[in-house]
Amino acid sequence: MSARRAFRSSPVALTALGTLGVLVVLAVVAPMLWGPAAVAVDPANAVRGPGSAHPLGTDRLGRDVLARTLVATRTSLLLGLVAALTATVLGLTAGGLVAVAGPRARAAGLRVLDAVLAFPAILTAILATLVLPSATVSAALAVGIAGAPGVMRITVTLAASVLARDYVAAARGLGVGRTRVLLRHVLPGIADSLAVSLSVVAGVSLVVVSSLSFLGVGVQPPGFDWGGMLSQGLRDLYVTPWAAIAPAVMIALAGLAFGLFGEALARAANPSVWTAGRTRRPGRTRPAAQADPSALLDVRGLTVTADGTPDSPEIVSEVDLRVGRGEIVGLVGESGSGKSLTMLALARLLPHPVTADANMLVLDGCDLREPPSKRLDGVLGTRLALVFQNPAASLNPALRLGVQLTEGPRRHRGLSRAQATRLALAGLRDVRIPEPERRLRQYPHQLSGGQRQRVTIAMGLAAGPDLLLADEPTTALDNTLRSGVLRLLHEVNARHGTAIVLVSHDLAVVGGLCDRIAVMYAGRIVEEGPTAAVMTDPRHPYTQALIGSSLTMTTPLDAPVPALDGRPPRPGEITAGCAFALRCSQAQEQCRSVRPTRRDLGDGRVVACWVAERSSA
Amino acid sequence: MTALSWIARRLAVTAGVLAGLLVASFLLLHLVPGDPAVRVAGLNATPEQVAAVRHELGLDQPVHRQFLAYAGQVARLDFGDSFQTGEPVTEVIGSRLGVTLQLALAGIAVTMFTGVALGVLMGVLTRDGRRRGTEAAFAMGTSLVGAIPEYVVGALLALVFAVGLGWLPVAGLADPAGLVLPTLAVSLAPIAVLSRIVRVETLTVLATEYVRAARAKRLSTLRVYGVHVLPNALTAALTVGGLVFAGLLGGAVVVENVFALPGLGSQLVQSVSARDYPVVQAAILLLGVSIVTVNTCVEGVLKLLDPAARTVAA
Numbered sequence: 001m002s003a004r005r006a007f008r009s010s011p012v013a014l015t016a017l018g019t020l021g022v023l024v025v026l027a028v029v030a031p032m033l034w035g036p037a038a039v040a041v042d043p044a045n046a047v048r049g050p051g052s053a054h055p056l057g058t059d060r061l062g063r064d065v066l067a068r069t070l071v072a073t074r075t076s077l078l079l080g081l082v083a084a085l086t087a088t089v090l091g092l093t094a095g096g097l098v099a100v101a102g103p104r105a106r107a108a109g110l111r112v113l114d115a116v117l118a119f120p121a122i123l124t125a126i127l128a129t130l131v132l133p134s135a136t137v138s139a140a141l142a143v144g145i146a147g148a149p150g151v152m153r154i155t156v157t158l159a160a161s162v163l164a165r166d167y168v169a170a171a172r173g174l175g176v177g178r179t180r181v182l183l184r185h186v187l188p189g190i191a192d193s194l195a196v197s198l199s200v201v202a203g204v205s206l207v208v209v210s211s212l213s214f215l216g217v218g219v220q221p222p223g224f225d226w227g228g229m230l231s232q233g234l235r236d237l238y239v240t241p242w243a244a245i246a247p248a249v250m251i252a253l254a255g256l257a258f259g260l261f262g263e264a265l266a267r268a269a270n271p272s273v274w275t276a277g278r279t280r281r282p283g284r285t286r287p288a289a290q291a292d293p294s295a296l297l298d299v300r301g302l303t304v305t306a307d308g309t310p311d312s313p314e315i316v317s318e319v320d321l322r323v324g325r326g327e328i329v330g331l332v333g334e335s336g337s338g339k340s341l342t343m344l345a346l347a348r349l350l351p352h353p354v355t356a357d358a359n360m361l362v363l364d365g366c367d368l369r370e371p372p373s374k375r376l377d378g379v380l381g382t383r384l385a386l387v388f389q390n391p392a393a394s395l396n397p398a399l400r401l402g403v404q405l406t407e408g409p410r411r412h413r414g415l416s417r418a419q420a421t422r423l424a425l426a427g428l429r430d431v432r433i434p435e436p437e438r439r440l441r442q443y444p445h446q447l448s449g450g451q452r453q454r455v456t457i458a459m460g461l462a463a464g465p466d467l468l469l470a471d472e473p474t475t476a477l478d479n480t481l482r483s484g485v486l487r488l489l490h491e492v493n494a495r496h497g498t499a500i501v502l503v504s505h506d507l508a509v510v511g512g513l514c515d516r517i518a519v520m521y522a523g524r525i526v527e528e529g530p531t532a533a534v535m536t537d538p539r540h541p542y543t544q545a546l547i548g549s550s551l552t553m554t555t556p557l558d559a560p561v562p563a564l565d566g567r568p569p570r571p572g573e574i575t576a577g578c579a580f581a582l583r584c585s586q587a588q589e590q591c592r593s594v595r596p597t598r599r600d601l602g603d604g605r606v607v608a609c610w611v612a613e614r615s616s617a
Numbered sequence: 618m619t620a621l622s623w624i625a626r627r628l629a630v631t632a633g634v635l636a637g638l639l640v641a642s643f644l645l646l647h648l649v650p651g652d653p654a655v656r657v658a659g660l661n662a663t664p665e666q667v668a669a670v671r672h673e674l675g676l677d678q679p680v681h682r683q684f685l686a687y688a689g690q691v692a693r694l695d696f697g698d699s700f701q702t703g704e705p706v707t708e709v710i711g712s713r714l715g716v717t718l719q720l721a722l723a724g725i726a727v728t729m730f731t732g733v734a735l736g737v738l739m740g741v742l743t744r745d746g747r748r749r750g751t752e753a754a755f756a757m758g759t760s761l762v763g764a765i766p767e768y769v770v771g772a773l774l775a776l777v778f779a780v781g782l783g784w785l786p787v788a789g790l791a792d793p794a795g796l797v798l799p800t801l802a803v804s805l806a807p808i809a810v811l812s813r814i815v816r817v818e819t820l821t822v823l824a825t826e827y828v829r830a831a832r833a834k835r836l837s838t839l840r841v842y843g844v845h846v847l848p849n850a851l852t853a854a855l856t857v858g859g860l861v862f863a864g865l866l867g868g869a870v871v872v873e874n875v876f877a878l879p880g881l882g883s884q885l886v887q888s889v890s891a892r893d894y895p896v897v898q899a900a901i902l903l904l905g906v907s908i909v910t911v912n913t914c915v916e917g918v919l920k921l922l923d924p925a926a927r928t929v930a931a
Binding site: 119397 | 630633634637645648649650744745746747757760761763764765766768769772773775776780825826827828829830831832833834835836837840844845848849860863864867870871874875885886889890892897901904905908909912922924
């Protein structure tokens with residue numbers, strides 16, 4: 001959606017624009033039409049309520065409140081605009097100079113600026129009126145001076161992002177002068193964003209000028225604006241409230257119109273943040289088959305869609321996965337193939353509005369598809385644990401490790417703090433963290449990267465799960481730490497009999513640790529089987545390509561490295577045939593038109609490929 | 618950076634800002650158009666009287682001498698006497714301080730509590746793009762409330778609750794209920810701004826992997842939001858809160874006027890209108906010092922709350 005169309009289709013933007021239009025028209029015509037009525041004094045009819053002659057009543061000198069309110073539009077708007085312009089010119093100039101100044105001057109300028117910004121703008125404006133000669137426009141200038149630091153701050157921030165761009169840096173490197181950089185690169189680069197903030201500045205300026213008049217240091221009689229009228233009207237609030245209400249409403253209306261207009265401009269400039277979407281969840285109607293009693297985890301027909309609507313693209317399609325007790329299963333595929341979402345779907349942690357559906361989702365006899373309940377939380381909290389990719393990000397920076405390691409068992413196993421702490425200490429020793437007592441009192445940032453991943457594993461194991469879902473647990477780690485973490489997972493499996501699903505894009509990682517491998521492509525499992533069999537005799541062309549393109553110590557250095565061209569299809573792009581057909585060197589007509597079904601090859605091997613099926617037959 | 622060196626640097630910056638403030642308040646008298654001696658002596662004074670005033674105020678001395686004398690007076694907290702009433706400035710200011718502090722403290726308490734609670738609640742309700750309608754209503758409502766100036770809010774509140782319903786007093790501080798409407802008037806706009814910031818901050822925290830890890834532990838909802846989300850979402854709230862409090866100390870000027878509260882702000886406006894320079898100078902200095910103090914305290918608290926800044930990495 002283009003910015004202009006986004007703007008036009010927004011009722012808020014149109015309302016704000018319309019209100020501003022009406023105000024401008026009023027500012028032009030009102031003094032011509034009602035100018036004399038606004039200043040006509042009639043002491044006999046002072047401080048009257050609404051009547052036929054005066055729809056909103058009169059003020060202390062018997063002047064018509066409605067006429068004065070409308071006529072004051074010109075002064076109020078003009079002063080607001082003068083103030084906004086003053087703030088812009090001053091702030092833009094000063095901000096631009098600070099932005100292109102040398103590093104020391106810039107740092108000093110920013111420090112002064114932040115100190116000035118902490119001082120309330122209204123106070124600065126009041127003090128500025130002291131220094132300026134007394135005239136109606138002085139109020140606007142004072143507000144402009146007070147608003148300049150704010151504009152300056154915005155300018156410096158915006159300019160910094162422009163200056164960081166490569167071509168600007170190159171221009172400066174070539175010795176282009178500061179003024180020229182400022183005029184040729186910085187100003188055009190920040191014009192759009194600046195226009196948005198200026199609308200907001202105009203609204204704020206109008207309100208602050210009115211405040212000054214309200215306080216008696218702005219527009220001086222016989223001139224009048226809304227702020228001054230409001231302050232006079234408040235004195236007779238009990239008798240003629242309209243004398244206060246009318247200017248108050250106008251100030252609020254004008255301030256709001258400028259503010260909302262600016263916001264609408266900002267939305268139009270960045271529509272992606274604001275586009276709306278609908279969500280609907282389908283009911284689960286598919287019948288449940290009988291779960292395999294020997295399997296710890298039995299998943300059948302797991303499908304994950306972007307938002308759960310019938311025509312929403314499938315990200316994961318009909319995944320079947322069985323994990324035996326104490327088994328280590330590797331889930332391999334390129335990034336974006338749906339491995340991580342499959343894991344999150346198993347743990348019922350999919351981000352809204354991504355929705356999962358399955359024919360069967362059973363963990364040790366418990367149906368994980370049932371609606372959220374305390375019982376389900378108990379099952380997932382004790383039987384299942386997750387280890388995420390980035391150990392630095394999966395520990396809460398604000399909480400001590402002791403809290404993070406004990407809260408799970410305390411909730412689900414009803415342990416006391418002391419019991420849970422003993423358990424956590426044992427867990428930390430298990431994952432070979434030195435000085436566990438001290439670690440419990442520490443925060444995540446006090447640990448090294450490898451230690452953090454060990455701690456997240458200990459955190460996952462704290463509840464004594466039967467199944468550990470490890471999502472790329474070594475990807476964010478240095479090569480030297482990887483083998484350590486993998487060895488640790490192996491030990492955990494051997495010592496506690498914890499089954500593991502290891503998600504990785506790295507065949508070498510999976511091959512060394514797993515009993516079985518499942519290969520995912522474009523949201524589907526395309527090949528599955530015992531590790532040794534799949535690694536030495538891959539049947540699916542995609543698996544063959546994966547194995548072919550991974551380098552080992554024995555890869556001849558002079559042979560060309562086979563690589564896979566192209567990219568996997570995105571969700572929604574997948575057509576009738578095999579998703580891999582476009583990149584497959586062995587693809588045939590059937591591959592492009594009919595999706596291959598999963599075929600059992602015996603010895604626990606399954607493959608979904610027409611070519612592999614034909615060659616094995 | 619260790620805690621000590623942080624404090625030392627912070628104190629140096631604060632001292633610099635205060636020195637700037639001192640110079641600015643001193644220059645105020647000299648930047649004002651016209652001869653200060655004439656203004657003090659009055660327009661009808663004879664040239665001899667003006668000369669006497671000039672000598673009395675030290676205005677016949679070189680500027681740097683005048684500044685040193687001024688700095689010395691400030692150090693002794695001696696701001697001279699008010700032009701208007703002849704009372705010592707410290708007494709004029711002192712008698713106004715209590716009201717301003719009451720209003721500022723009540724305002725910041727209401728703002729922080731309501732703003733943070735509302736922001737976190739909205740963040741939780743609208744996470745991952747849920748409840749678009751609620752989100753739109755919240756955005757609309759906070760823009761509305763945030764855009765209406767506080768004295769208009771104050772006037773409307775006075776109209777509805779004091780004049781219309783007669784529940785609360787419209788002006789003055791005869792009884793504590795008199796503080797209710799001014800507090801509401803100064804809090805509404807900051808609540809709108811703060812709750813928007815806290816909502817966005819909450820959304821950011823909710824999207825982090827550590828919150829997903831906490832959810833993976835199947836903790837209670839209260840624990841996930843209260844223990845894992847809230848502390849991490851509070852940083853921005855505290856920063857904004859410091860600015861709001863600084864604004865309330867000096868910026869409640871307008872609301873004090875609406876409700877006829879005898880606070881520092883209304884005194885300042887009155888003194889500016891009457892060109893009562895000694896009072897203006899003292900009020901600016903006091904407000905400046907308070908604002909700098911508040912900001913430094915907020916920064917200190919933020920440092921204390923951030924474990925990474927508090928402890929040295931192992």
